[in-house]
Amino acid sequence: MTETSVCLADPHLRYATQPPPDGPREVVVLGSTGSIGTQAVDVVLRNPERFRVTALSAGGGNVALLAEQAHRLGVRAVGVAREESAGALREALRERYGAGAALPEILAGPDAATTLAGGPCHTVLNGITGSIGLAPTLAALEAGHVLALANKESLIVGGPLVTGLAKPGQIVPVDSEHSALFQALLGGTRAEVARLVVTASGGPFRGRKRSELAGVTPADALAHPTWAMGPVITVNSATLVNKGLEVIEAHLLYGIPFDRIEVVVHPQSYIHSMVEFVDGSTLAQASPPDMRMPIALGLGWPERVPGASAPVDWTRAHTWEFLPLDTDAFPSVPLACRVGSLGGTAPAVFNAANEECVDAFLAGRLPFTGIVDTVAQVVEELGTAGSGTSLTLPDVLEAETRARARARELAGTAGRTTTEATTA
Template identity: 80%
Template sequence: MTDHLLADPHAPCPADPPPSGGPRDIVILGSTGSIGTQAVDVVLSNPERFRVTALSANGGRVAELAEQARRLRVRTVAVARADKADDLREALRAAFGPGEPLPEVLAGPDAATELAGSECHTVLNGITGSIGLAPTLAALKAGRVLALANKESLIVGGPLVKALARPGQIVPVDSEHSALFQALKGGTRGEVRKLLVTASGGPFRGRTRAELADVTPEDALAHPTWAMGPVITVNSATLVNKGLEVIEAHLLYDIPFDRIQVVVHPQSAIHSMVEFTDGSTLAQCGPPDMRLPIALGIGWPARVPDAGPVFDWTQPMSWDFFPLDEDAFPSVPLACHVGALGGTAPAVYNAANEECVDAFLAGRLPFTGIVDTVASVVEEHTGGRTDGSPGGTDLTLTGVLEAEEWARARARELAARAVVEARA
């Protein structure tokens, strides 16, 4: 395992710069998702800086993917669903003009991984879920700069990622980790006392655990600040997303869990903070818009002018901060627990949560049952150990995937049992 920080704002960029005056070649994975579509906007607004060579998506929106390919004039387009390859080719023919050369089409579960290792300067991994791990590893193996928005690949495969990454090779794209990355420029690692990860609190901030029992999927999907996909939105409502971000912060910046604190900040104006040993705290702030961290991720170490909106400092505004209610939102302390256990425990936490979110959205599991079920699966996996021993040690890609498969199956079983018991 390497002994450097995974995300080091002081390290030089390891990839060769583009030719003088030329744009930087980018591969966008997950291009039709929230991160991907905003990344396309950033690129189209800065054609002198960026050129997209390849796009990948799951395959659910092939018409949008084809239109992105046309606007960006990419060389290759990939879909994870092999059954969507013909639909994509048809959509490309419709999007491109008669006689225009069409991009190469790749299809199948390994297509994004192939693109991640292709010739380019930076890979933006905006895939949702742990399926992003293999592309993350491929990009690192190929020596590409990795603009990482797929937190799950780091959560489930942290040691694998750390073993491959060179100093400066990973630039975080999550708004919180981008904020920490920028604030850490203000001092050395030895001067850091604490990382302060901000959370909006989601749509249920201030509610007690009892008041969360009857939350519906429609309630959970109504996030007050951010527009995101359904899984991430529900994760923000349970604060599982924040738990994952705490684990990610630990892995990226090598700060112990007892020095990473979650602070509820409803306005989402301050994206995270770093407290230094002299008592000063540096905060990165801006309107809640992902284009700025995306632009920083693909443009680092340079900043992209006018990448996102700015505050109007002539107008009055106020920002609030609250402590986290760990009784109502136990997902964060549970995440710290599995992060400290290490091994495959974080992969189990993440996989079980994904299954429980699906069950909740389908009406098969109550809102509070999401984290309760995840906790049960984690406890079974780790044998109830609390002494810090790892919940599984097979940290190969195969071992991680096997642990995830078990966790998903067990989470489905426990969710189904909860439905039967509720009806009894």
Template identity: 75%
Template sequence: MNSLAHPQSRFTPVVRDPQGPRELVILGSTGSIGTQAIDVVLRNPDRFRVVALSAAGGRVELLAEQALALGVHTVAVADPAAEPPLRAALAAKAAGAPLPEVLAGPGAATELAALECHSVLNGITGSIGLAPTLAALRAGRVLVLANKESLIVGGPLVKAVAKPGQIVPVDSEHAALFQALSGGTRAEVRKLVVTASGGPFRTRTREQLAGVTPSEALAHPTWAMGPVVTINSATLVNKGLEVIEAHLLYDVPFDRIEVVVHPQSVVHSMVEFTDGSTLAQASPPDMRMPIALGLGWPDRVPDAAPGCDWTKAATWEFFPLDDVAFPAVELAREVGTLGGTAPAVFNAANEECVDAFLKGALPFTGIVDTVAKVVAEHGTPAAGTSLTVEDVLQAEHWARARARELAAG
């Protein structure tokens, strides 16, 4: 049994200097996870030093500011067209400081992931994060994983190269499970309980969801996230992805992974043990806490984020998930059980359907309904140890094309 992220099986990488700051590579530095990670780093210069940054290329001014503030050796952009403006921004802001090496192209982040360092934070959005994930693991780095898609679409590939405990998850739910699992042995775990905010529509029936507009779906009550992740939270596709991820990270069967709606988003997930005890990890909704945990593990970073204020009255609510109104979690269980390329098809089709919904081409309930049709048409997936990156890419390409066809009517 290969438990990729169990805290009782800690992986010590080859490259580690216990006398100095931990060297990091941050992929996706201009996104939400990346910017918050840099905030943690800048507040803890004695603990961390960033040696390289990568980003897609849409925010070169911010990327240049980050690179110079951190004094990185290398900075990379996925879009080759972003290289000239990045170099110009670096030169304009450098004020005499040394300029970092600049890499550009779709393989640049993968190259950075294999650089000599202690940990690689993969904060890239989408399945394009798979190649950097594999590169970091093969290079023996600790992978601080915020890019859930790389694990979803390439689960067998990741499991084949990752050492036990080499991955430290950054999703708030999986960081919570990671911590709670330390309260017992693997044999004592009865089930994992993944919490969901429920999104903005948690009390609505399926019929009431039919007329939901993009602006309504983008108004998340708790978290500030990108549009795809926010819509995934509204449909609960994100929770389906997290169930698959929990299965892969912790080797717990799907029938022992539950989802419960918790609107306050303070209890981030729970582990129930065989004696009936449940351990919950609680903190205010602030991603800097799980990010800092990932960057510093097995040590905690003091004051990474505010804790709960126990001097004030508070109410925490928990509700069962309405699988009729929100069928995405059950669909994800089916997809995860199929394995192989089925999760890649699920993820890619969903991204296309979210795009169609935001453009007004699909109703809100049509997102998961269309994904289910694509998954059903996919048939028997490529599975087991024979799965290759090419299999994943081909399955994604087919799923995106078919989802677009169905969304167009």
């Protein structure tokens, strides 16, 4: 990789916009009560000499945990996306801090995370799930902060909005796959990269044919064999939509064309991704499936955090498999590549339609195979409308609104058809 590379998370640029401070690095954690956020808090608490969290944000569904985190970390401000949760958060904070104690500033409403992301700090960890993370991502970049990015959707739907704002090295990826690519790319220049190989666990339905997937239940889809994640990401892993999103993210981060990005199924989830170079060499990053390692790297880059996670135990035997992706059973990856190639608002349409379809599946209104089928139909109808044009935030928001409405309409029809067929 070089300084002229379109890769945003360029490992050869050791500092993005500012060198790390002499004392603990000030961090803002967005989505602190979710899977990524709670593990990030754990990393910080185990490394107080390296990191200090100054602000937290969450949706507002678990104010007790948010208040506990705020108290343990001694933050200056706490934000919740749901305005109606502000009162409950204040009471939870009073219970934690004690009568008469000064409380952190409380921000409430849909702009709370965005305000905190643009506030004073060194690094913003965006662990929000979904495209609602776009505005905070843009705010962090505009403020010149290092962005430890776990919210892949903001990069994917924002596309040139994000890449146009980010300075080289300003984004450090937190997804395990993109963190692995980030590290493996240290082994050569961009001109020497032949392919990016993104690994996938295969989810709970690895090895099944499409005909075997129609009747799977939400409980089946949420039983991931390797990772413990939130429900949306877990279902996305089951459909491999998550892997499709990661292919788009890899393209945007590293500037590698889609025809040179490959997905390989690796059930054990120890190899997180690989880079193949033009001389035939392949560099892989290996570690047990524990998100604390890529989180710590995102927070601490360009330094590694000792003991962030356990290493591979090389004293015992291991067997690791690598299998080709069955695109007939899991058509989401080729669909995502097409969407990424279209550009414009197509990724926003794809992501928004998928979020609605996952909700419909979890609520029992859509069969499992109907998720990607419905997303593909929405992309076919709406995905090319904004392709090839300069992208604006209103374009993205309008495309998402239209895609969500159409996906809900199609999912409702599919749900009724499924129910009628079941009761006939």
